[in-house]
Amino acid sequence: xxxxxxxxxxxxxxxxALAVFAILFPPxxxxxxxxxxxxxFFGKAATALPDSFLHFANFAEAFEKxxxxxxxxxxxxxxxxxxxxxxxxxxxxxxxxxxxxxKLRGPLVGLFLFATIIPTITTQVVNxxxxxxxxxxxxxxxxxxxxxGADILQIYIYMQFIRNIPYELDESAMIExxxxxxxxxxxxxxxxxxxxxxxxxxxxxxxxxxxxxxYLYLPRPEHVVVSTSLMRFFxxxxxxxxxxxxAILIIMIPTALLYLFLQKYIFxxxxxxxxx
Amino acid sequence: MFGGMSIQRQRKLVIFSFITVPLLLLxxxxxxxxxxxxxxxxxxWDGISADKSFIGWANYKEVFSNPDIFGVFKNNVAxxxxxxxxxxxxxYFAVVLNGKLKGKNAFRLLLxxxxxxxxxxxxxxxxxVYDTTNGSLNLMLGQLGFDKLAGTSxxxxxxxxxxxxxxxxxxRFMGFNMVIYxxxxxxxxxxxxxxxxxxxxxxxxxxAYITLPNIYKIIxxxxxxxxxxxxxxxxxxxxxxxxxxxxxSETFVLQIVETAFxxxxxxxxxxxxxxxxxxxxxxxxIQRYLLKGKGE
Numbered sequence: 001x002x003x004x005x006x007x008x009x010x011x012x013x014x015x016x017a018l019a020v021f022a023i024l025f026p027p028x029x030x031x032x033x034x035x036x037x038x039x040x041f042f043g044k045a046a047t048a049l050p051d052s053f054l055h056f057a058n059f060a061e062a063f064e065k066x067x068x069x070x071x072x073x074x075x076x077x078x079x080x081x082x083x084x085x086x087x088x089x090x091x092x093x094x095x096x097x098x099x100x101x102x103k104l105r106g107p108l109v110g111l112f113l114f115a116t117i118i119p120t121i122t123t124q125v126v127n128x129x130x131x132x133x134x135x136x137x138x139x140x141x142x143x144x145x146x147x148x149g150a151d152i153l154q155i156y157i158y159m160q161f162i163r164n165i166p167y168e169l170d171e172s173a174m175i176e177x178x179x180x181x182x183x184x185x186x187x188x189x190x191x192x193x194x195x196x197x198x199x200x201x202x203x204x205x206x207x208x209x210x211x212x213x214x215y216l217y218l219p220r221p222e223h224v225v226v227s228t229s230l231m232r233f234f235x236x237x238x239x240x241x242x243x244x245x246x247a248i249l250i251i252m253i254p255t256a257l258l259y260l261f262l263q264k265y266i267f268x269x270x271x272x273x274x275x276x
Numbered sequence: 277m278f279g280g281m282s283i284q285r286q287r288k289l290v291i292f293s294f295i296t297v298p299l300l301l302l303x304x305x306x307x308x309x310x311x312x313x314x315x316x317x318x319x320x321w322d323g324i325s326a327d328k329s330f331i332g333w334a335n336y337k338e339v340f341s342n343p344d345i346f347g348v349f350k351n352n353v354a355x356x357x358x359x360x361x362x363x364x365x366x367x368y369f370a371v372v373l374n375g376k377l378k379g380k381n382a383f384r385l386l387l388x389x390x391x392x393x394x395x396x397x398x399x400x401x402x403x404x405v406y407d408t409t410n411g412s413l414n415l416m417l418g419q420l421g422f423d424k425l426a427g428t429s430x431x432x433x434x435x436x437x438x439x440x441x442x443x444x445x446x447x448r449f450m451g452f453n454m455v456i457y458x459x460x461x462x463x464x465x466x467x468x469x470x471x472x473x474x475x476x477x478x479x480x481x482x483x484a485y486i487t488l489p490n491i492y493k494i495i496x497x498x499x500x501x502x503x504x505x506x507x508x509x510x511x512x513x514x515x516x517x518x519x520x521x522x523x524x525s526e527t528f529v530l531q532i533v534e535t536a537f538x539x540x541x542x543x544x545x546x547x548x549x550x551x552x553x554x555x556x557x558x559x560x561x562i563q564r565y566l567l568k569g570k571g572e
Binding site: 012015020022023024027045046047089090092095096100115117121122123124126130145148152155174179181205212216245252255260263266267270 | 283295369388410415510546
């Protein structure tokens with residue numbers, strides 16, 4: 001019994017050590033090489049530490065050559081517009097569906113939930129033509145429309161959340177003469193705050209990390225976003241690993257920081273979003 | 277401005293105005309494309325010209341009889357196999373992190389980290405790790421004395437390229453699966469374990485008779501994600517290998533994208549999309565059916 005426990009403890013820590021190594025080993029090589037000068041890069045083993053972790057020249061060069069100021073700008077525009085529309089449309093929809101009984105309410109909700117099983121990647125062939133006929137290819141609004149229209153994560157999260165807001169709040173406001181629109185705006189929407197926070201974080205990460213939509217819909221250089229900037233940079237500089245490493249790190253850092261500061265929301269959101 | 281309206285009229289207005297836009301978006305970007313795919317799959321449309329001639333089942337015959345198209349599913353198998361291992365590992369670490377352990381939040385934080393990183397950045401990161409001459413994997417293997425292995429071209433050898441790519445997705449998504457399992461474990465009432473301890477159950481018995489049955493539903497959910505994920509693999513081979521060497525890392529979705537957007541064969545690409553859609557629905561139906569069998 002006691003031996004068994006000791007064995008389990010050893011196994012536990014040994015496996016965790018292995019896992020930590022497996023997580024950190026791949027990024028190690030880009031972290032050490034992003035800080036190397038050209039001479040160091042050719043003179044030292046790839047896994048050797050750089051002379052100094054204050055050598056930022058690779059970062060500056062990658063940042064400029066990969067057109068990252070523009071990429072971060074475009075990505076931010078797409079994220080902000082998508083989020084605003086997602087939150088407005090999603091919360092309003094869930095207020096209407098979550099608070100009122102009406103004919104076809106059941107089938108309507110079913111229609112939204114059933115859509116989750118259609119893999120978005122399969123419908124791209126047609127969606128591409130739709131966006132084209134709306135003349136929104138080569139336009140930042142094209143991806144925005146897809147992120148708002150083709151993903152219903154926000155509706156799913158709001159629907160779960162609105163059930164837990166007591167209906168008595170609506171009733172007492174109605175007795176005091178508040179209009180339904182006012183109830184939505186001043187009572188329901190603020191109380192949906194935690195759900196909104198979760199949606200903001202999950203959507204920001206998924207839009208930031210998406211490659212397929214911008215690759216397909218925003219081929220022009222002036223519409224570069226973070227994912228496509230890295231792809232274009234790599235295709236030109238594929239041998240220069242110290243530059244590529246710096247570019248990879250620049251792209252990785254924003255979501256990593258977001259994760260460190262907002263981990264609580266991210267874990268909560270991932271669990272509620274996945275169980276749909 | 278709605279103050280003067282009766283609650284009944286307001287109600288109608290709210291329902292109508294709050295539902296119209298999301299419903300239109302859903303119909304435009306989910307249901308219309310699904311139906312339109314079916315229609316296009318029976319045509320030879322090139323994506324540009326106005327005429328779409330009806331060609332019957334020819335596209336579907338092509339999908340199932342051309343080994344270059346349907347045969348690539350054997351490459352998707354690698355992602356499925358690695359995905360299964362990934363789930364076992366995820367359950368293991370979820371159990372470990374659910375028990376008494378120093379620094380378990382730090383471990384959870386670290387194991388989940390790869391999931392939130394940019395996918396393209398992760399792909400190129402592994403492009404460096406796997407690099408034959410400069411990559412850190414071969415350097416490490418060399419230092420450990422595995423000289424034969426140390427010259428492996430991880431992304432250039434057709435026999436292993438799919439497993440190399442699938443390992444990247446293991447690295448990226450294991451923590452995600454683990455966090456979902458962990459949430460399920462935390463919802464198991466602790467008195468079940470206490471009662472079992474009093475009855476003299478050992479750790480393994482508790483795992484087999486309490487933990488596993490209680491997370492059954494979540495295991496199925498994760499397996500569904502694993503199967504559909506394996507069917508829909510796209511970005512790793514697209515970014516790293518473009519399907520090479522010699523088509524060894526082609527996946528079904530990669531082919532759909534090439535067929536539609538490079539070769540402008542929208543009819544065939546639509547038929548392929550429909551086949552994929554049907555596969556996903558079959559997997560989901562099997563999962564639902566199994567769940568019902570368990571009386572959930």
